[in-house]
Amino acid sequence: MSEEIKEIVAARGISEVVHFTSNHGLVGSLQVGSVVSRRQLPAEKHLAYIAAPTSATRREAEAYFDKNEDWLDFVNLSISEINTSYFNFASKKWHVTGDRWWAILAFSPDILSHDGVYFATTNNIYEHVSRQSDANGLQSLFSQTVRRKVSWTAFRRDRADNLPTCEQAEVLYPKRLSLNHLEKVYVQNGDDYDLVSGWLNYYKRPNVQVVIDAAKFDGQPN
Template identity: 45%
Template sequence: MTTIDELVQARGIREVLHFSTNHGLVGMASMGAAISRDQLSTDSKSPLVALNPKNAKFRSDPEWLGYINLSVSRINSSFFGYSKSWKRSPDDYWVILSFSPEILSHDGVVFATTNNIYHGSCIRGIGYSGLENCFADIVISKKNSRLARPDGFPAQWTTCQEAEVLYPKRLPLEYLQCIYVEDEETSDQVLTTLELLTERSDFNVIINPDKFKGD
């Protein structure tokens, strides 16, 4: 194998994931794309100001604010759990956007073997070798801990659950495959919101609470 597309096929990678709140969903639907944090508006009247502002403010990786953080096949459940601890309105909810693995071969995409903020242990790369590194038998993660890839581990899962896909600047929603939600009530809210903002009713919204556990 020499190309990302071949690696995607060989490992059975079917989706690249990005979790967000309902506020982020509104911003993305309004823009027709997920955008990097350095493009977030400071205009209080703009839908972009609601795109995970605390994430953009407190993440300690300012040199990477021009990228959108995604995961291969499963979300980073530990960071998702941390994100849920932020104080929010009782009416807020979470969604997971599933993008086509086609985006992995786009220009400028960077792969990180573990969380991109672990500067002492994270290995970043581009192209086929960069993605393949995320599936290595041994990956160094937080505090230089060694993670060994278990026998029988799903081929489409990165060795470290915190591995990241860093997509530059703007990811159009034309690559969106589906949106995962945790329950039927959220599904109804998402479909209503998207139809109001995009005048489309053909979005594929799937109820799958296990996706929010990193499964």
């Protein structure tokens, strides 16, 4: 980890970078050993049947969207807590039938200093998002105010030190994120715990801890 990013992580008590996924996405990631970007999914043929994307469409694919980078070729993560707004849409509006349930993958904060990582001050699809790499980009997530849309601003106020000012702030990780950096999987109940523990054993990930914590799925909205 670069010294500047390491200092920010230590000063703010950032212990994990998180990504929520379905049970299908978790199994698919375990099969290939990585969480892969939306753009990478077609290349992983067996993932097409397992790791269905969380949402059917993404604005990043539209012609009008900023094309400085291929944003569909990044894995979307959050610092410390999940994007509750997006999770609620995914779990309560888009995917309310079938056998899908949810897990949160928690990665080492060391990944924040990897090459090609961007920091987005709010949801990457919002019009006033600011994206930047390196320590300045990470620090920008903790500004006193963060504009989301024309008349919608997030304020720092009493947010915990390890939480970005906007709960929809993103860490954009290029192409694929190796599960070698995975430290924990959060689940909501004992049944999910048993399943995930079995999968981790099968895919030889014995050092990954499984934690039952239903409150973790509430995030820290603002």
